[in-house]
Amino acid sequence: MVEGKKRVERIPAAWVAEVRRRVDAGREFKQAVAEVLAANAQLLVLERQQGGR
Numbered sequence: 001m002v003e004g005k006k007r008v009e010r011i012p013a014a015w016v017a018e019v020r021r022r023v024d025a026g027r028e029f030k031q032a033v034a035e036v037l038a039a040n041a042q043l044l045v046l047e048r049q050q051g052g053r
Contacts, residue, residue: 001007011019
């Protein structure tokens with residue numbers, strides 16, 4: 001994605017394994033960030049239920 005738009009590029013066959021590895025790593029990172037944000041939201045809800053800020 002570039003500036004919020006999908007973009008397709010052809011890559012040399014020799015790069016396929018490395019590009020795939022990096023794409024997979026990016027997806028794993030994105031998922032990990034989503035899990036942290038969800039956990040933070042749950043903590044905020046618990047804090048408010050216990051009379052915190």
